[in-house]
Amino acid sequence: MGEKMNRKRRKPARPTENNSSKKKGFNPIKAFFKIVISIVMTFVFLAGGACFAYYKISGDVPFANDGVASSNGSDTSFLDAFLKRNIKLNVAVFGVDKDGTRTDVIFVVHYDSAAESISLVSLPRDTRVSLTDEVKANITAEGRSYSQTTKLNAVHAFSGEEMGCQNAVLQIEDLLGINIDHYVKVDLEAFRAIVDAIGGVDMYVPQDMYKDMRDTGDPLINLKEGQQHLDGEKAEQLVRFRGYLEGDVGRIEVQQVFLKALADKILSTETIVKNLPDFISVMYKYIETDVSLPDALKYVNYVDKVDMSKISMETLPGVGQYVGDVSYFIHDAEATGEMVDRVFYSVAAAASGEATDSKSLLIEVSNGGNISGLAAQYSKKLEDSGYRVASPSNYSGQQNTYTRIQVKNEGVGSDLTAFFTDAKVEVAPNEVGSEVDIRIILGTKEQ
Numbered sequence: 001m002g003e004k005m006n007r008k009r010r011k012p013a014r015p016t017e018n019n020s021s022k023k024k025g026f027n028p029i030k031a032f033f034k035i036v037i038s039i040v041m042t043f044v045f046l047a048g049g050a051c052f053a054y055y056k057i058s059g060d061v062p063f064a065n066d067g068v069a070s071s072n073g074s075d076t077s078f079l080d081a082f083l084k085r086n087i088k089l090n091v092a093v094f095g096v097d098k099d100g101t102r103t104d105v106i107f108v109v110h111y112d113s114a115a116e117s118i119s120l121v122s123l124p125r126d127t128r129v130s131l132t133d134e135v136k137a138n139i140t141a142e143g144r145s146y147s148q149t150t151k152l153n154a155v156h157a158f159s160g161e162e163m164g165c166q167n168a169v170l171q172i173e174d175l176l177g178i179n180i181d182h183y184v185k186v187d188l189e190a191f192r193a194i195v196d197a198i199g200g201v202d203m204y205v206p207q208d209m210y211k212d213m214r215d216t217g218d219p220l221i222n223l224k225e226g227q228q229h230l231d232g233e234k235a236e237q238l239v240r241f242r243g244y245l246e247g248d249v250g251r252i253e254v255q256q257v258f259l260k261a262l263a264d265k266i267l268s269t270e271t272i273v274k275n276l277p278d279f280i281s282v283m284y285k286y287i288e289t290d291v292s293l294p295d296a297l298k299y300v301n302y303v304d305k306v307d308m309s310k311i312s313m314e315t316l317p318g319v320g321q322y323v324g325d326v327s328y329f330i331h332d333a334e335a336t337g338e339m340v341d342r343v344f345y346s347v348a349a350a351a352s353g354e355a356t357d358s359k360s361l362l363i364e365v366s367n368g369g370n371i372s373g374l375a376a377q378y379s380k381k382l383e384d385s386g387y388r389v390a391s392p393s394n395y396s397g398q399q400n401t402y403t404r405i406q407v408k409n410e411g412v413g414s415d416l417t418a419f420f421t422d423a424k425v426e427v428a429p430n431e432v433g434s435e436v437d438i439r440i441i442l443g444t445k446e447q
Contacts, residue, residue, distance in 0.1 A: 086114040087111075089109075089113075090111075092180045092184070093107040093109060093185075094168060094185040095187070102153045102154060102156060102157050103155075106124075114386060118312075120314070121315070123152060124316060126151045127175070128331070131147075131155070135159070139159055152171065155167050156168045165183045166183075169183050176336070182295070185287065185288040186288075187286070192232030192233060193285075193286050194286075195230070195231060201230050202228070203227075203258060205223050205224065205238065209237065209238070211241060220237075221237040235262075238254065239254075241254075317336050317339060318330050318332045318336075341409075358413055358415050358437075361388065361438055362389075365392050366442065367394045367395060368441040375392035401443050402424055403423040406426055406440070407426070408427070408438075420443075
């Protein structure tokens with residue numbers, strides 16, 4: 001889980017044909033789990049309160065690691081977090097079904113402290129995958145059986161309670177070609193408890209909502225149009241309801257309104273201070289996670305670097321289709337690769353022709369002129385403007401009058417030209433190297 005995020009993204013494997021999977025009954029996606037995404041980052045932040053109390057009592061303080069700060073959240077030291085050095089964090093979120101066996105809702109949450117943004121990528125539960133060798137070895141070691149080709153939500157079921165989340169994370173890493181720092185697993189009881197822990201949410205219910213599902217063991221949905229105060233039970237009714245004229249589009253819009261209201265309330269200072277004991281109790285009682293107390297203490301330093309207006313939501317590209325008699329979601333490998341580059345690495349598609357903000361990329365400023373300390377001056381200027389900057393260096397190659405902004409892919413770097421007298425962006429991945437994302441070689445015109 002603590003591996004560094006690999007900038008050399010692995011290409012997602014294309015699905016292979018295998019008709020040996022058994023047909024399983026339809027189990028509709030519990031869409032209300034989407035709402036839990038808004039509190040995932042809040043969980044790791046608020047859990048820091050428990051960690052802080054722990055080390056105040058015990059005297060055990062996590063010490064900083066030596067060396068350069070990592071952009072990978074799980075590798076960030078306590079000192080780096082205290083100084084709010086930029087991090088990227090990937091959290092897999094699993095919403096389990098009634099018996100806790102299958103992960104019916106799967107999200108990856110990507111947090112970028114430099115951009116103060118949160119991106120949510122939904123992975124359809126029926127996504128067709130081929131189990132990785134490591135996942136198969138883990139399942140076998142537990143004395144359990146599996147199907148080589150299966151649906152993504154079945155990985156947890158094959159693996160059992162002990163290894164379920166770990167194997168699901170490994171399979172997602174293989175699917176997307178990224179590293180996952182942490183996982184969070186929630187169920188219905190957790191959702192209701194979270195909403196109740198903050199004292200409920202106020203929002204306008206856009207229409208009357210009624211659906212009697214008690215014969216299936218699900219709750220009665222009975223809400224009236226108008227401004228409402230929603231406790232945990234009513235919030236569950238809201239996000240479960242599907243009877244919109246616009247179909248799923250209407251349902252998603254209402255869910256997103258609720259998500260915003262929930263997240264805004266959770267992240268308000270007053271709510272955090274007032275409900276911290278309840279938050280801690282709910283998180284540790286109802287939510288399974290590998291976020292440790294030292295990890296939580298680190299992340300709590302970033303609680304003010306979350307801009308709720310910068311939440312974006314995407315879904316794994318692909319299409320639903322039958323393979324034999326089994327219904328799958330077949331992901332589009334090429335489109336998935338482009339999405340991963342854009343969402344997790346801030347790299348725009350080369351064909352788009354659109355410029356991308358470089359603030360999430362690691363930049364090195366190299367002195368290509370004759371003025372001592374100039375690279376350090378520009379490094380500080382960029383850092384003060386919110387960019388991630390590595391240690392400055394000296395350039396030993398040929399001098400140029402203009403500044404060269406070397407990037408690995410088209411579509412990035414143009415936002416940096418304004419900082420220099422005369423600058424040009426050039427795609428030069430080999431010259432940039434593997435340690436940074438952008439290298440700026442100062443020209444002799446810079447002073």
